[in-house]
Amino acid sequence: MLSRAKEQLDAARPFVLYRKPDTAALFGIFQADDSVHSGSDLSQSGFIFAPFDGSKLPVLLRPDQIFYSDAPAVSERLKAVKVSGQKTFTEGKKMRHINLVAVALKAIHQGVLRKVVLSCSIEVPSKQHPLAKFPALLDMYPEAFCYLWYHPHIGTWMGATPELLLEKQGDKLMTMALAGTQPFRTGSLPEWTDKEKEEQNMVTSYLKDRLHSVSEELKVDETVSVRAAGVWHLRNILRAKAGLYQLQTIVSALHPTPAVCGLPVGVATDFIKNNESYDRQFYTGYLGELNLGDQSGCSLFVNLRCMQYDNHRYLLYAGGGITAGSSPENEWLEIMEKWNTMMLVLHNSE
Numbered sequence: 001m002l003s004r005a006k007e008q009l010d011a012a013r014p015f016v017l018y019r020k021p022d023t024a025a026l027f028g029i030f031q032a033d034d035s036v037h038s039g040s041d042l043s044q045s046g047f048i049f050a051p052f053d054g055s056k057l058p059v060l061l062r063p064d065q066i067f068y069s070d071a072p073a074v075s076e077r078l079k080a081v082k083v084s085g086q087k088t089f090t091e092g093k094k095m096r097h098i099n100l101v102a103v104a105l106k107a108i109h110q111g112v113l114r115k116v117v118l119s120c121s122i123e124v125p126s127k128q129h130p131l132a133k134f135p136a137l138l139d140m141y142p143e144a145f146c147y148l149w150y151h152p153h154i155g156t157w158m159g160a161t162p163e164l165l166l167e168k169q170g171d172k173l174m175t176m177a178l179a180g181t182q183p184f185r186t187g188s189l190p191e192w193t194d195k196e197k198e199e200q201n202m203v204t205s206y207l208k209d210r211l212h213s214v215s216e217e218l219k220v221d222e223t224v225s226v227r228a229a230g231v232w233h234l235r236n237i238l239r240a241k242a243g244l245y246q247l248q249t250i251v252s253a254l255h256p257t258p259a260v261c262g263l264p265v266g267v268a269t270d271f272i273k274n275n276e277s278y279d280r281q282f283y284t285g286y287l288g289e290l291n292l293g294d295q296s297g298c299s300l301f302v303n304l305r306c307m308q309y310d311n312h313r314y315l316l317y318a319g320g321g322i323t324a325g326s327s328p329e330n331e332w333l334e335i336m337e338k339w340n341t342m343m344l345v346l347h348n349s350e
Helices: 002-010 091-109 130-140 194-214 247-254 265-275 328-346
Strands: 015-019 025-030 046-050 059-061 065-070 115-125 145-151 155-161 164-169 172-183 216-220 224-228 231-241 286-290 297-302 306-309 313-322
Touching: 002 015, 002 025, 002 130, 002 145, 015 046, 059 145, 091 115, 091 265, 091 313, 091 328, 115 265, 115 328, 130 145, 130 155, 130 328, 145 286, 164 247, 172 194, 172 313, 172 328, 194 216, 194 231, 194 247, 231 328, 247 297, 313 328
Parallel strands: none
Antiparallel strands: 015 025, 015 145, 025 065, 046 059, 046 286, 115 313, 145 155, 155 306, 164 172, 164 297, 172 231, 216 231, 224 231, 286 297, 306 313
16 A cells, blocks of 8 residues: 555655554545545545635545555554654744743633634654655554545645544434543553543533534533543543534534634634644644545544644644643643654654
8 A cells, every 4th residue: 555655656646545543444545636626515525634724625635546455564663752852842932832822821811712722833854755654653543543645736744633523424423522631651540630621521512512503312422531642632422413414514513623723713713823823734624534435424533643744844733722720831741742642653664
């Protein structure tokens, strides 16, 4: 599969490789030409890749060829790497983010926001293409949706996201509320703070309200702790029936969720655009299968734990939810924990 992707890359034709959570099969979708196709109404068939900014159209890779095989294995043991030890880490970036969190907390205390998700990126120089890094990413994240996406006119992205946006099979719908972050420590389970529980409740309540408006027979599973490589999260699964609602209507009701944006969603989105000082592009957008197989439906994931490859460098993206109980210093440490898990991928290629 990797060799087939290399041929597609050399020919400058779009492709995506991906593996679904807790499975072994690696899928490849290969487009026959280099056209840019829009998935604006989510009625087409293929692989959808949507940006964070809902005013911009998603990109659709046509399924001109579809292959699958077992995921490639990684023979070498993963090495521990810390962001703080890299040249990409700067005190200035840390202070900018801490100051931004302070601005957000002021807006929260004034009642303008209840929550906002703030992010930033770091640059890691590398001459190795993501095709060489992808096996390590698959090995590190068996429980995540892992992908490598390429389009010659748009760019190259790779990631491993733990967050489902929407699974639709026939009339059945499933989504998840995923929030709160703690580092994984061998032999111990996370002890969640009131701040983290509050953040999770915000996301769950919002998704319940949104699904009520576009579905039927809504049910919410109990809150559980789930591990995503080097970090823990809180999670609730929500299940419902689509009824007569179209897929585009349902997706539009969910994206962006408060887990990647904030509350109120519109106010938080404006705050992010006005204050983050960089373009998230496809980070915190969504991606996945669209209308493949016998039934119309989708398997869409929020684009977290991702990186962009361009001009012999990787841009690693990470963020965290800011609420009234947030500590600016702790929010920075959370971002570093997320970068650390991705940094392992870059330093453990075959």
